[in-house]
Amino acid sequence: MYQCIRKNKYGERKMIAVIRIKGNVGLRKEIKETFERLRLKKKYSCIVSEKPGKEQLGMIEKVRNFVAYGDISEETYEKLVQARGKKSKTFFRLHPPRKGIESKKPFGIGKGVLGNNKTEINKLIERML
Numbered sequence: 001m002y003q004c005i006r007k008n009k010y011g012e013r014k015m016i017a018v019i020r021i022k023g024n025v026g027l028r029k030e031i032k033e034t035f036e037r038l039r040l041k042k043k044y045s046c047i048v049s050e051k052p053g054k055e056q057l058g059m060i061e062k063v064r065n066f067v068a069y070g071d072i073s074e075e076t077y078e079k080l081v082q083a084r085g086k087k088s089k090t091f092f093r094l095h096p097p098r099k100g101i102e103s104k105k106p107f108g109i110g111k112g113v114l115g116n117n118k119t120e121i122n123k124l125i126e127r128m129l
Contacts, residue, residue: 017072017121018060019046019094019128021101021114031066034059039091040067044128046092048072048080068113070121083129094128 020040024032038059039047049056060069072080084092097113101124106115113124 014071015074015077016049016052016060016069017046017076017125018049018067018069019121019124020044020067022066027066031063034062035066038063042093044094044096046080046094046125046128048077048090048092050090064115066114068107068115068117068121068124070117071119072125073119073122076122076125079129080125094125097124097127099127 018038018040020035020043023043027035035041038056039045040063052060060067080092081089084094101113102109104112104114106112107117107120117124
């Protein structure tokens with residue numbers, strides 16, 4: 001049901017990073033409300049969820065056409081915390097990615113990044129630091 005559920009070899013859920021790619025213009029009210037509940041209020045904001053619950057995964061699925069998400073590695077998370085935040089913080093503001101993106105295309109088509117990027121989210125985050 002949820003495409004973004006990934007489990008490691010021990011059966012535990014991995015950390016998931018969600019980056020908002022699209023802005024506020026022209027969005028339906030329910031999508032805007034979901035972004036607010038996920039704390040993704042501005043373009044290029046990012047949250048990292050260590051153990052996402054069923055409700056949070058459902059919200060990510062609802063906004064998958066407006067965000068890039070995937071499994072973040074420990075190394076990338078450490079770089080993100082070092083460059084942009086504090087240890088206990090899970091919300092980050094990022095720069096637009098170097099070398100650009102095509103924000104209207106899903107992942108896998110050209111430079112498209114929308115939807116589930118699986119482990120490729122690590123490369124995207126490093127381009128945005």
